[in-house]
Amino acid sequence: MIQVVAAAVIWGLVLCILPGVRNRKDHTILIAAVAIATALSLNVDPIYIAGDALLGGRNLLDLCANVLMVVGIYSLSQAILRAAEFNDASVRRDGLGMTILSFVVLGLAAAFFSIEAPVSSTRFMLDYGSQPAAALYSSIQFAYIGIVVGLTGYVCFRFRRRMATIHFRLAFTLIGIGCTLALVVVFAVLGMDIAHVLGDLGTMQRLAVAYDVSFVGAMLFLCAGLALPPVARRMSRRIDVRTREGLLNSLTETWEKATANRKDIRLATAARGVERGDASTRKLHRMLVEIQDALLMDPSAAELLDEADRQTVSRTEVFLASHHSAQGSRLSPSVWGRTRGINDR
Template identity: 45%
Template sequence: MIQLIVALALWGLVGALMIGTRRRTDQSILYAAVMIAVSLTLNIDAVYFAADGLLGGRNYADLPANLLLLLGVYFLSRAILRASSPSRADATARPFRIGAIITASLMVTTFVFIDAPTTSGTFMQDFGNQPAAAAYSLVQFTYLGIVVALTGTICLRFAGRMSTPTRRLGFRIVGAGCGAAVLTVLSVVGMDLAHVFGAMSLLALFASAYDVLNLAAILLLCFGLSLPPILGWVSNGINRRKLQAALPDLTRIWVDVSAQHIELGDESHPNAPGSVPRDVDTVVHRMLVEIRDALLFNPTARERLTDKDLALLTATEARIGAQQTSA
């Protein structure tokens, strides 16, 4: 059940990140979320058994699933670091990349020595007493722990510098999620060592902690990362409705200014019947530019506008600016 909740949360994050795809120039965070979602979807028994059956039924599906998780966390951390502190992202780029390559190579090498002849939905529980299996898990999670610890620290440190309250809150939640992820890694390391040394009571204790911490980490990370695009989408929808409501008054102002025989760069009204249909953001933005240009080139035109008209122009410009900078 927990695996299903985790997978659904991650696919929900993918859906949330797709909201801002057109505005986002760097899509690496979306690609990373897809990789992690696919990886953790393979943790669902039915999916894993089906995938492993296609690969021969010898747990070969576990390796690509974990490599996808490794790559997904790598690209996700890079995207988060670039958003929070570009200088820190540049400083960590080479170590993170080299670490990912070494970790992936060691994972492949140690996996070869694991004796896991039958498909298992509890791979480490069934085969984790083998030193090769313990090494396979320890190598992966040590790297993941280092990456998420550094990412979370930088998120919390630089969250206050984010451009909007939504992004500041989102980065703080992501930082908390990274903290929970570090504790998850420690519980995995504890399970690996307890299993290989036969300390079954400790193994059960770490396993109980892992279930809670892993779920908390995933939910916090998904919530923190999805918060900016979702709230940005909601905010943009509200702003568009307000822009639509302001359009008649803006049209009146546009016509009034153009009546002063000022060159506005177009013979027709941008929202006139027969013109090429455009969304309200484009129409209003063009209107504002042409109105401001008209007022700049003919200051006397301002006398035809009331204080209410000028306040409307200022408020609409602020709303358009909010549209452009929202997550």
């Protein structure tokens, strides 16, 4: 049941990341989420039994799932660490990290093939974990995961206050909490591995409770933190579109009043309807400039404007100023919300 819940949560994260994927050059988080979600899904009993049977029924699917898990954790960590960097080297190769990951995968394979596990089992470590090779197999995986999430959590807590917006700061905080809970998972698993080899079933059961609670908590916090930036961006864009639409409708009336006697400076086309994206913002800007020019050249035109018109002009000025600021500091999806960064790619 734990695996089903965790897999569902991670697949939910994938669905949150997918919209707008074509506009992003860095798909590391998506790749990591898919890898982790697939690894967890492969451990769901019916899927594991059917999949392992296709591979010969000797638990090779467990090795495949664990390799996918460490690859996903590595990719996820790289994406988060790049998000916390303050330079333009976010796409550089992590040679050392890839080398360590390769050795971890080789170690997992070597330990796995030393385990006597002739029958496919959905409780692999419970059935075969008393073997030292099985304990080594599990320990390699979780020791690596512990080091990676420990470093990632440290970076999240250290740099969260440097994020440009509150939702990025909250995202880093949630990810940091998720990494902390993931460390609890790691220590619980390592403890269970040792207890199993020693035959201490009581300790195993107590650690299993800590494992279940912390595992679900880690998945929830990590996914919430990773899903927050893309969801917040989409919500912000929708609010931005609605705001532009309202301002265009309101400012058009003000524009027509202010420029009634100076039609020579008007827009080449009527300001009807709402265009998407930057086109509507440019139209707002031009209308505002024409209103200001009309008032400057003919002060009597101000008498044609009422308080509502002046408030509309003021709101438009504030919106355009904030929009210009956001455009100037907009960041690549690969680096989320850091205070200093590079423009959208």
